[in-house]
Amino acid sequence: MTRDTFEERLFGAVKWMSVAFFLVITVFPLLYMVTLSFKPIEEVLKDPTDIFPSWNQFKSFRPYRDILRSESDGGRGFMKFIVNSGIVALITVTITVVLSTFAAYAAARLNFFGKRAVSAGILLVYMFPAVVIAIPLFVIFSRIGLRDSLLGLIIVYVAQTVPVALYMLRSYFQTIPRSLEEAGLIDGLSQFGVIRKITLPLSAPAVASVALYVFMIAWNEFLFALLFLLDKPDLWTLPLAVQQLDTTEVPRTMLMAGSVIITIPVIILFFLAERFFSEGLTSGGVKG
Amino acid sequence: MAEVRLESIGKVYPNGFRAVSDLSLTISDGELLVLVGPSGCGKSTAMRMIAGLEEITDGTLKIGDKVVNNLRPKERDVAMVFQNYALYPHMSVRENIGFALKVAKVPKTEIAERVSRAASVLELEKLLDSRPANLSGGQRQRVAMGRAIIRNPSIFLLDEPLSNLDAKLRVKMRAEISRIQAELGVTTLYVTHDQVEAMTLGDRVAVIRDGLLQQVDTPQVLYDTPANLFVAGFIGSPPMNLWQAGVTIGETTASVRIGEQSVELEAETVARVPDLAEFSGREVVIGIRPEDLAIGGVDNQEWPALSATVGLVEPLGSEILVHFDPGAPLAATGDPDMEDLSAEGDVLAELAVAKFGPRESFAISEKIELRMDPARLHFFDAEGGNAI
Structure with a gap:
């Protein structure tokens, strides 16, 4: 066996x-998790192989x-919690993506006073443990009355995610050749138009x-x-609601069903977005 | 269509680096002017200032009668071809070419018509639905051209558009660009570091070095009467041979000393360059182009003679290049690219060169006697480098 085929087989x-x-x-x-959401744990313990x-x-x-089913119907009201979590997550995503896109573009491309300090400070915020x-x-x-509300939670989540989002997007923007944006300017776009029509479409994988x-x-x-929300069962998000089932x-089976419900949307989203990750969008635009 | 007028244009970067100084230049309506110079000489910066991609720090830029210093690129009506093409990767060739029109809100049917017309000029019809990633270098280059010509702009700006192509394609696209420009009659500024491109394409050529304009004229005038040492060394391939030489001009005789050799100058030569007399007893730089050197023979007995040792022979089929050493080093011209070559120990950068017919034969280390065409001798001030 030659060294090449040996290495090939070994790595394979x-x-x-x-x-x-x-x-x-x-x-x-x-x-x-899925099995236990259908099958009582006693049965599984009796025969773990099945x-x-x-x-x-x-x-x-x-x-x-x-x-x-809702609580008045004798259920656990998870429909409500799904909606709560959905609202919180979607609003957080929207605000964070919009904010960090503009901030990242500024940090990557524009010249302004204190640019280096801002760039260095982006991740500093992230260094404090939650x-x-x-x-x-x-x-x-509590003092300003935001505690028992989804809004308060959204503010915290946005503040927590913006630094990393900004950092990721900035790094990506820096990989987009500047001449593509200049070509856009020459072709008649405004600075904002360049971001919307050229930079953002090219950044789809990063976004x-x-x-x-x-x-x-x-x-x-x-x-x-x-x-923030323990006192207000109406406003619970899914993780909190699932945790409350742990008694x-x-x-x-119900606890496990809750876990499945919380897991599935993330898996679905990942598969939907996977297409973007694998596609190299900027290839072929410039040479040299 | 418009005339472009640069009046004492300058560019100083925030870090203090001066890229362009006091550049005054007029590109006439419909003219193709080539801006040529070694890498880092400020030629691209000058073009980017005209495009509006770079702020102008000194001087006035006029397009037509309008001062455009503070106008944004889209208000200047310029089209630009980038060195790396800068095609939009997320758009098809059709969308790439038509993008400027779409931004300008031209009706869809008209865009389609103009795209197909541009595509037929550039032979891109079959590729209209491809993405840039699937095109070859030459095809991408043509798409970049298409994006510029579709707009009927007042000015074309071409920034080293051929430098990423292989040699054969470059020659073809060079002819193509020349044809398209002549056909459309658009005022064009073409930036390149390749003096062959500059000579073949330009109606006029502007040579720039360290941000300073050296000379601007038609290619032939640049070639025949370079204004200074830098232009002399930069224009022409292989370049002009330049040596340090001491001049002695007496009442009846005149000579220059190249290395150890004394070369007699004819009275006509001295008469042709009257200012040379002022340099008597001082150093000048003497220059002669490779094709103005001849093998000693009956028809050139009167010409000044120079003996030399053959260093290398390059038969090119149609001609032979003989690299030789007359016992004197070549004078520096201030072209950073050439200095890099000799710093790297490139032997050819140390040798002078002569061009002969293909039927001559030479051996390495052979001693030869060369004759210099006295009408084609160039003299430069050794200190400032200006032509005498």
Whole structure:
């Protein structure tokens, strides 16, 4: 065997082994979560090898119907929490993406006083752990009456995600050849038109990944939701609501159904956005 | 269509770097003017100031009768072809070419018509629905041209548009650009560092160095009577041979000393360059083009003679280039690109060169006697570099 074929086979084997490894550690828990949302935990404990729910358990869809039904109907009111989480996540994504796009463009392209300080300071905000600012924020938001509201939560999420979003977008903007924007100026666009018609379309992959990142943060965040909203069950977001299911009075299937509900949107979004990540949009525009 | 007038244009960057100084230049209506110079000489900066991509720090820029110093690019009615083409990667060729018209809100049917007309001029019809990523270098270059010509602008600005093409394609596109420009009659500024491109394309050529204009004239005048040492060394390929030489002018005789050799000058030469007398007893730079050197023979017995050692022979088929050493180093012209070559130890950059017919033969290390056409000798002030 030559060294080339040996290396080729070795790397081939290592590649598939790592794929298999990551598949097992990611898919297996997911599969268990889905199974446990249909099948009572007692049954699973009796025979751990039988991981698939019976057809009848699956068909009934009961834990899901129970959990989604409103409380007045004897359910857990998850429909409401989905809506709450959706509102919070979508508004956070919108505000963060718009804000950080403009800020990142300015940081990447325009010259202004203090530009270097701003560039260096972007990530500084991110260096404070959430726990450190949680209590002061709790106090401040209580005083100004933002505590028991989704708005307060949105403000915190935006503040938390803008630095990283800005940083990611700025790095991406810097990779877009300046001459493309200059060509736009020559072709009659205004500075704003250049951003809208040239820079942003070319940045679709970066904007998509930033949006996905922000969505995941806002959708999954627990600490601030707990601090701000615990007294107001009407305003709970999904992570908080799922956490509240974790008591002995609630069947495990319901807790697991809640977990599945919280997981699925992120997975769907990821597959929708995947197309953007793999496409190299700027290739072919310039040479040299 | 318009005349472009640069009046003492200057550019100083915020960090204090002066890229262009006191540049005065007029590009007549319909003319193709080439701005040529070594890398980093400020020629691209000058073009970008005309385009409106770079702020003008001194002087006045007029397009037609209008001062445009503070107008934005879109208000100047210029079209530009970028060195790297700068095609919009997210648009098809059709959209790329028609983009300026779309921005200007030209009706769709008219855009379609003008795009197809431009595409037929540039032979791009079959590629209209491709993306730039799927095009070859030459095709991308033509799309970039298409984007410029579709607009009927007052001015074309071409920034080294051919430098990313291979040699063969470059010659073809050079002819193409020349044809299109003549056909449309648009005032054009063409920036390049390649003096061959400058000579073949330009109605007039402006040579620029370190942000300063050296000479602007028709290609032939630049070639025949360079205003200074830099232009002499820059225009022409292979370049003019230039040596430091001491001049002695007596009552009846005149000679120059090149290295160890004393070369007699004819009375006619001295008469042709009367100012040379002032340099008697001082150093000048003497120059002669490779094709103005001849092998000693009956028909040129009167010409000043120079003996030399052959260093390298390059037969090109139609002619032979003989690189030789007359025992004196070549004079520096201030072309940074050439200085880089000799700093790298490039032997050719150290040798003078002569051009002969293909039927001559030479051997390396052979001693030869060259004759210099006295009517084609150039003299430059060794200090300022200006032509005498």
